[in-house]
Amino acid sequence: MVEAIWTTTEKDGRITVHLIDQRELPTREIDVPCRTHKEMADAIREMVVRGAPAIGISAAFGIALGAQEDLAPSDGLSFSSYMEEVALTIGQTRPTAVNLFWAIERMRPVWQKIASHPSRERTRILFAEAQAIKDDDIQRNRKIGTHGQALLPSKATVLTHCNAGALATGGYGTALGVIRGAVEAGKSVSVFADETRPYLQGARLTAYELAADGIPTTLITDSMAAMVMSQGRIDAVIVGADRIAANGDTANKVGTYGLSVLAREHGIPFYVAAPFSTIDPRTPNGQAIPIEERSAREVTHAGERRMAPEGISVYNPAFDVTPARNISAIITERGVFRPQELSDYLSSASSQEPVSQA
Ligand SMILES: CSC[C@H]1O[C@H](OP(=O)(O)O)[C@H](O)[C@@H]1O
Numbered sequence: 001m002v003e004a005i006w007t008t009t010e011k012d013g014r015i016t017v018h019l020i021d022q023r024e025l026p027t028r029e030i031d032v033p034c035r036t037h038k039e040m041a042d043a044i045r046e047m048v049v050r051g052a053p054a055i056g057i058s059a060a061f062g063i064a065l066g067a068q069e070d071l072a073p074s075d076g077l078s079f080s081s082y083m084e085e086v087a088l089t090i091g092q093t094r095p096t097a098v099n100l101f102w103a104i105e106r107m108r109p110v111w112q113k114i115a116s117h118p119s120r121e122r123t124r125i126l127f128a129e130a131q132a133i134k135d136d137d138i139q140r141n142r143k144i145g146t147h148g149q150a151l152l153p154s155k156a157t158v159l160t161h162c163n164a165g166a167l168a169t170g171g172y173g174t175a176l177g178v179i180r181g182a183v184e185a186g187k188s189v190s191v192f193a194d195e196t197r198p199y200l201q202g203a204r205l206t207a208y209e210l211a212a213d214g215i216p217t218t219l220i221t222d223s224m225a226a227m228v229m230s231q232g233r234i235d236a237v238i239v240g241a242d243r244i245a246a247n248g249d250t251a252n253k254v255g256t257y258g259l260s261v262l263a264r265e266h267g268i269p270f271y272v273a274a275p276f277s278t279i280d281p282r283t284p285n286g287q288a289i290p291i292e293e294r295s296a297r298e299v300t301h302a303g304e305r306r307m308a309p310e311g312i313s314v315y316n317p318a319f320d321v322t323p324a325r326n327i328s329a330i331i332t333e334r335g336v337f338r339p340q341e342l343s344d345y346l347s348s349a350s351s352q353e354p355v356s357q358a
Contacts, residue, residue: 026208037066051168056099060130076116137170143333145181162253163205164240174273190216241274248324248339249286260326286321
């Protein structure tokens with residue numbers, strides 16, 4: 001299965017973090033090495049790597065890269081201050097996926113605890129923590145797959161939006177994890193994948209992943225989803241998430257909200273699949289979720305080709321918010337929750353995940 005993020009150790013013992021350039025898939029598999037936290041920050045901002053859990057994992061590795069740099073002070077107090085600057089640089093890259101802030105919150109006590117340790121030991125421990133976050137995410141995704149597949153009939157056609165697969169996570173995927181879990185459980189699953197304008201995560205990434213898995217997949221434009229649902233061809237809509245608020249409102253790739261309205265209209269279950277690192281108890285509801293707006297060029301151009309006249313106004317929100325009332329269930333590694341059940345669980349659970357600072 002394709003990996004979004006991996007590491008290598010150089011002859012001098014330094015670790016390089018590698019990203020597959022998701023802007024170039026599916027036609028080119030380009031390795032982008034990151035050796036500094038600023039290179040990692042640029043990679044997240046430019047969507048070399050994307051997808052909420054993958055962004056969190058990349059942020060964690062970015063923190064470790066910061067500690068590895070020659071600029072990292074040796075004394076503890078200066079190191080802690082330097083690492084806060086590293087975290088700020090990484091934290092300013094993309095505002096919506098709470099996993100970015102979750103990962104920084106997970107790494108902060110680690111760097112604070114070892115601030116006075118020798119540099120090589122600090123670096124080793126921080127890279128080990130980042131690797132643990134990645135490995136843990138894969139296990140969480142497999143649990144999401146196991147819990148989610150039980151919701152699907154033995155022969156199911158699923159519509160999905162954007163890419164919530166191995167490329168968006170540590171591996172295996174969330175929405176695609178449910179699809180993979182169903183296939184592994186012996187169910188017959190076929191998929192309709194929205195192309196997902198403007199970045200085309202569906203056409204370029206989801207189709208790429210599912211083709212490699214041999215899972216029957218039909219690519220449609222975003223505007224075709226309504227017709228496909230009206231034809232009675234969809235048993236469930238399953239999407240990922242970038243931030244789930246305390247009341248279950250969910251931010252995900254733009255176009256998700258519209259799918260949820262269509263699913264309600266057609267009586268089709270609408271599922272969100274996400275790990276608890278995407279759930280943010282500190283964000284009370286969808287209105288409080290910061291929605292990233294990206295460049296006009298993503299809309300006006302297809303690669304280098306201009307598709308709209310110069311000077312036209314463009315609105316390019318990367319996400320929208322699906323209200324909890326449109327969500328049939330939220331599939332997590334801890335089980336399947338109706339939105340209200342999740343809200344109740346969050347207010348009662350003692351072991352809440354580190355929360356965002358955003
Ligand atoms: C497994 S969560 C993936 C989630 O992230 C995507 O956003 P982006 O590609 O802009 O990082 C999209 O919202 C996916 O559902």
